[in-house]
Structures are given as C-alpha cells and as structure tokens.
Amino acid sequence: EDKVVQSxxxxxxxxGDTVTLNCSYEVTNFRSxxxxxxxxxAPTFLFMLTSSGxxxxxxxxxxxxxxxxxxxxxxxxxxxxxxxxxxxxAVVRGINDYKLSFGAGTTxxxxx
Amino acid sequence: EPEVTQTPSHQVTQMGQEVILRCVPISNHLYFYxxxxxxxxxxxxLVSFYNNEISEKSEIFDxxxxxxxxxxxxxxxxIRSTKLEDSAMYFCASKGSGGGSYNEQxxxxxxxxxxx
Numbered sequence: 001e002d003k004v005v006q007s008x009x010x011x012x013x014x015x016g017d018t019v020t021l022n023c024s025y026e027v028t029n030f031r032s033x034x035x036x037x038x039x040x041x042a043p044t045f046l047f048m049l050t051s052s053g054x055x056x057x058x059x060x061x062x063x064x065x066x067x068x069x070x071x072x073x074x075x076x077x078x079x080x081x082x083x084x085x086x087x088x089x090a091v092v093r094g095i096n097d098y099k100l101s102f103g104a105g106t107t108x109x110x111x112x
Numbered sequence: 113e114p115e116v117t118q119t120p121s122h123q124v125t126q127m128g129q130e131v132i133l134r135c136v137p138i139s140n141h142l143y144f145y146x147x148x149x150x151x152x153x154x155x156x157x158l159v160s161f162y163n164n165e166i167s168e169k170s171e172i173f174d175x176x177x178x179x180x181x182x183x184x185x186x187x188x189x190x191i192r193s194t195k196l197e198d199s200a201m202y203f204c205a206s207k208g209s210g211g212g213s214y215n216e217q218x219x220x221x222x223x224x225x226x227x228x
Binding site for chain 2: 036042044048103
C-alpha cells in the first residue's frame, strides 16, 4: 500500500518567518509528487516534481524532490497571513494509473 | 481561466436515500476523478474514469457507488443508499491528456454531503 507521510502535522509561525514542510513517500512505480494548498475547500495546485534535485519556484514558495531518499520539501519564505492553509502532498504512480495518493497534510497558521 | 465546477455545494440527505453529485470537468480534459475527504481526515481516492469507463477504483468505491458521464460534459457520482459514514466532502477532479507526460489534476470546489 502506498504511504505518504507529511510532517509536521501543524505549525504556527509569525509573518516573515520561513517554514519548511516535509513529505516522505513509499510507493511502487513512483511517477511524480505534487504539492497542493487547501484553504477552505478545493486543493489548488502548487508544484509537480518528477526529477530529483531540480528546485521549482513560484514567488516565495519553492520545492524540491529527492528520489533517492524518497522525500520532498516545500519551503515558504517571508510568510504572510494568506499563506495560512493546509498543504497537501500527493504522489502519482504508474504509467496508466493517475490517481493521487495524499498525505494527511500540514496545517500552517501564520499569525500577524 | 477554465475550472471544474460541482453542484450542489451542500447536500443533506436521509440515510438510505440515493444522491447524485454532479461535476462539470474542464472541457478538453480526458481523465476524471472523484475523491472524498471526511472531516479532519485526508483526501482519499474513490475512482478514476477515462474513455467512458472506470480505470481504477478504491476499496471505498463499493457497489453502492457508480459514476457516469451521461452527456459528454457532466460527470456524476451516484450513491445508491447513503450511510452515515458517507458524510464527507466529495471532490471532482479532471486532467488533460498530457501527451505522455503527467499533467496536474484540477479540483472542483467540492460538494459537502451530510447524511442524517
């Protein structure tokens, strides 16, 4: 069975802090790892990582994948209150199987 | 920007009743999915649908569940006889073909199902 484990489960920071979220996985036929941000309802896509060691950046967010050690990190720098959300990690495996297997998420609360 | 839409946003039903949750995927997408999220728990895969048939389903997706793409635009999830434990947020997602590479899934806003 696929395993996707996120840590920490939750954290509280102040505006301007940097946060690092972790996602480790054990899946057969790993294909890609995705990060989503879930505020009130639907998860919204942040990053997709397929190759090891290549950092993806979008503004203050960045993410990298380590396929040897089977984990990914998501960094948020200069956090703002609008970054408060649940951050979900999900993996895709296989060639014809595109279902997402999600971790439990990390709840980030950014205080002003 | 194209988006996945879902109706209704909230459905309340009595145990044992049938419900149909509706989704309109992004128009040129070919892969469709249903996920659910019980309050406080992680998002769980239910079923994937491609080329007018189910491509994979999870253990949760038992005989009480069915999916259909009746008219080329809607994608529905039917629960025949709802149970209390079916109460959850149900998300529809869709994905383009990608030409061999994986593209991200886009999620709809969800339908909150409450079974009384």
